[in-house]
Amino acid sequence: MSDPQYDGPGALSAIGGVRLIARRELATRLRAKSFLVSTVIIVVFICGYLVLMNFIGNSTSSATVGLTGQTSTLATPLGNAAKATGQKVDVRTVDERAGRRQVADGKLDALLVGTADAPTVVVKKNLPSGLGNTFTVLAQHEALTQQIVALKGDPSAVRHAMATAKLPVQRLEPVGGYQVERIVLGIIAVILIYMSLMINGQAVAQGVIEEKSSRVVELLLATVRPWQLMAGKVLGIAVVGLIQMVIFAVVGAGLGLATGVLSIPASLLTGAAVWAIVWYVIGFAMYAVMLAAAGALVSRQEDANAVVTPVIMMIVVPAVIGWSLIPANPDGMAGRVLSLIPLFSPMIMPMRISLGVAAPWEIVLSVVLSLVLVVGLVALAGRVYRNAVLRTGARVRLVDALRAA
Structure with missing residues (x-):
């Protein structure tokens, strides 16, 4: 039975030809060891980074303090003082003799002996500075409590009044929403887009050169047209990169929320992840067709750098600007203008979206301008690729490829 997509030799339908090549690229690259290794490495990097951030966030200095029976009533005030100074304190009630032995053995950082009204701190040698600050705050609170009691006041009422007392703040300008978490989120988004474009974008150029040098392209072009071959290759590798980006976004967002490293609303985190994927797709379409055309200009891998490097620099420069200029001045004029320029948008706009400083009209305009450029580049790159x-042989000059019939 004949395939309905074929009308004869080389007459594969337009959509059928693109789908055939895309399916071939997808099946080949998903089974490739390089895909699995690069995906695992980046996932491990994301997990390690989030675990490290969680560890740093929870790595406040901690100390173990022993309380005797007479000083046990200081447990709550000690906890409040530790919270006020950012010191994590583990409180244990022990016998004084056993407590002194534990201090000498290093099992306790300090022991409070004496009475609750006049405690004494027992340490092995020196009192850690963080714990010293906590005890200072504790002593001040207890001294204040004693004075309030002497004046026949209510210490709990005074403490409540002190805890809730604050001065009203009048802001002359609205508070910017560029908290550290959103900056980190934006930088991670740009890094992932950059890495995926570099890995999968260069795979397009390498694939074209391999097929050209091995003469496989001649066999393929007996069945499909040149533009179908280029479009199918770009589409297939784009799907491979998209699968990776979805994996990275799900792992990063899920683990970030689960560990508490990212405390921003899940809706904002999801929106940033979705926009990162959208801009990856736009950016890949933009750069991949240029890399495919560049790869068609040479017949040997040794000559690839000469034609690929200019396109790679179009990825590197916006990425460097994205993670250096934008965090320093998220809503500056330079960032706003560059984020609207199509070749810069895939790297800069995701960060501005993550920071919450990109206006809706800016996002829409940057998407429209980028898609217009993609259409133009597809037509231009398709001509270069076809010609x-x-x-084979010597490198084809770009001007000659554009002028060839």
């Missing part, structure tokens, strides 16, 4: 992919 150069079957020419």
